[in-house]
Amino acid sequence: MVDNTGTVTETDKAAGAGKDTGNNGEDNRTARRDLAVRAAVAQGLLTEADPVVALLDVAGIRASAAALHEAFAAVTAPDTPVLHAFAVKAAPLVPVLRLLRDEGLGAEVASPGELGLARAAGIPPHRTVLDSPAKTPGELREALSLGIAVNADNPQELTRLDALLHEAPSHSPIGLRVNPQTGSGSIGALSTATSTSKFGVALRDEGARTQVVRAFLDRPWLTRLHTHSGSQGVPLALMAEGVRTVHELAEEINAAAGRQQIDTIDIGGGLPVNFSSDEETPTYADYARLLKSTVPGLFDGRYGLVTEFGRSLLAKHGTVLARVEYAKSAGGRAIAVTHAGVQIATRTVYNPESWPLRIAAYDATGRPKDGPDVAQDIAGPACFAGDVLATALPLPLLEQGDLVGALDTGAYYFAHHYAYNSLARPGIHGFTVTADAVRFASVRTPQTVAEIVAESGGGDPEALVRE
Numbered sequence: 061m062v063d064n065t066g067t068v069t070e071t072d073k074a075a076g077a078g079k080d081t082g083n084n085g086e087d088n089r090t091a092r093r094d095l096a097v098r099a100a101v102a103q104g105l106l107t108e109a110d111p112v113v114a115l116l117d118v119a120g121i122r123a124s125a126a127a128l129h130e131a132f133a134a135v136t137a138p139d140t141p142v143l144h145a146f147a148v149k150a151a152p153l154v155p156v157l158r159l160l161r162d163e164g165l166g167a168e169v170a171s172p173g174e175l176g177l178a179r180a181a182g183i184p185p186h187r188t189v190l191d192s193p194a195k196t197p198g199e200l201r202e203a204l205s206l207g208i209a210v211n212a213d214n215p216q217e218l219t220r221l222d223a224l225l226h227e228a229p230s231h232s233p234i235g236l237r238v239n240p241q242t243g244s245g246s247i248g249a250l251s252t253a254t255s256t257s258k259f260g261v262a263l264r265d266e267g268a269r270t271q272v273v274r275a276f277l278d279r280p281w282l283t284r285l286h287t288h289s290g291s292q293g294v295p296l297a298l299m300a301e302g303v304r305t306v307h308e309l310a311e312e313i314n315a316a317a318g319r320q321q322i323d324t325i326d327i328g329g330g331l332p333v334n335f336s337s338d339e340e341t342p343t344y345a346d347y348a349r350l351l352k353s354t355v356p357g358l359f360d361g362r363y364g365l366v367t368e369f370g371r372s373l374l375a376k377h378g379t380v381l382a383r384v385e386y387a388k389s390a391g392g393r394a395i396a397v398t399h400a401g402v403q404i405a406t407r408t409v410y411n412p413e414s415w416p417l418r419i420a421a422y423d424a425t426g427r428p429k430d431g432p433d434v435a436q437d438i439a440g441p442a443c444f445a446g447d448v449l450a451t452a453l454p455l456p457l458l459e460q461g462d463l464v465g466a467l468d469t470g471a472y473y474f475a476h477h478y479a480y481n482s483l484a485r486p487g488i489h490g491f492t493v494t495a496d497a498v499r500f501a502s503v504r505t506p507q508t509v510a511e512i513v514a515e516s517g518g519g520d521p522e523a524l525v526r527e
């Protein structure tokens with residue numbers, strides 16, 4: 061148990077918080093999460109003023125980074141250059157990027173803001189990759205001057221790069237993104253390898269392949285191919301098929317060039333996350349093995365490798381903890397009105413079928429709640445009826461003052477604030493469970509009302525009425 065200072069007691073140690081239980085670490089992770097929830101209450105992180113907080117499990121993030129390295133090390137030839145570039149969009153938080161840097165990862169960035177975060181975290185240019193479908197000349201110029209790897213999206217961008225490289229030579233490795241057009245996964249909005257996707261050069265369109273080969277032959281500095289088939293919902297086999305298509309293209313280009321012009325293949329990210337239990341499946345090892353059997357030539361040492369995983373590195377390690385402000389019922393349905401809603405779980409609220417979230421029930425002291433399951437709606441604080449995290453979810457009946465934990469929210473959730481109702485961005489705390497305490501470190505402070513007013517034009521209320 062955790063006493064009121066957040067210290068771990070003997071009962072908790074026995075629950076396995078600090079020990080490896082022998083499975084993939086899921087039991088450990090669940091135990092750490094429950095300890096952190098109790099400690100967050102005991103240490104006063106959740107208050108009337110801050111009724112919602114986000115928690116990040118530092119040990120879990122480290123374990124995922126290690127699993128990623130191991131999975132690809134197990135299938136690549138010795139001395140193959142491999143860069144695992146974390147997709148910053150999944151958790152745009154400087155301390156998280158720094159943690160991942162320390163775990164040997166680089167960064168995949170897709171905007172000046174993301175590049176700024178990666179640089180603030182100390183990720184060096186040679187471990188940074190710029191992908192975005194709409195890079196401006198200024199962004200490209202900056203990336204080229206820093207030596208950041210750039211994946212061009214389309215022929216117009218290649219023409220732009222021709223001009224920029226003519227202006228000033230660069231050490232940046234430069235690639236071209238291709239869309240293998242292998243098809244959609246279960247979430248259309250996140251499927252990037254459809255026949256009409258906005259990303260990359262659509263490889264199966266008439267004449268496209270020939271044009272791509274020509275583009276490489278005309279540009280000796282173009283040395284990489286890039287693909288990313290989608291993010292969540294794309295079956296592993298389809299992802300692997302996309303990589304196979306791109307490897308085949310690399311071989312064709314190298315044969316046409318009569319040299320190993322393409323030296324690196326960037327396979328993107330997209331490993332799906334299991335949002336229905338604590339189990340981490342599929343694993344990086346599953347995917348790496350599948351890639352090795354589908355595209356053996358990618359791993360024979362002739363190609364360097366870049367990966368861009370995001371969700372799979374962070375999702376399982378984040379929890380949103382929110383107070384139940386009121387418990388009520390309507391039409392026979394129990395409703396817990398909490399402080400976690402659309403501002404935090406935007407995708408879930410607007411598209412619950414594609415993005416269901418698990419919810420854990422805790423009592424006011426942060427202990428898992430017992431009792432018979434009752435179908436309840438877990439509602440958020442925003443002023444529209446659809447602002448619910450879960451509908452008719454069977455859980456022990458929540459009461460006023462209890463807590464809900466929105467699980468698996470470490471990627472693309474609490475770091476992606478949606479400012480509906482001018483609801484404040486919650487604070488984010490990283491936690492570490494040691495043998496006798498849970499220690500929190502502030503990753504992002506909660507947004508204040510003064511900050512909301514200031515960034516909403518509060519500095520010049522007269523702007524529209526001044527003569």
Ligand SMILES: Cc1ncc(COP(=O)(O)O)c(C=O)c1O
Nearest residue numbers: 147288291329330368369370371
């Ligand atoms: C080009 C690119 N790479 C990597 C990613 C990360 O995908 P995931 O978070 O699913 O691993 C994305 C996500 O949109 C992407 O667009």
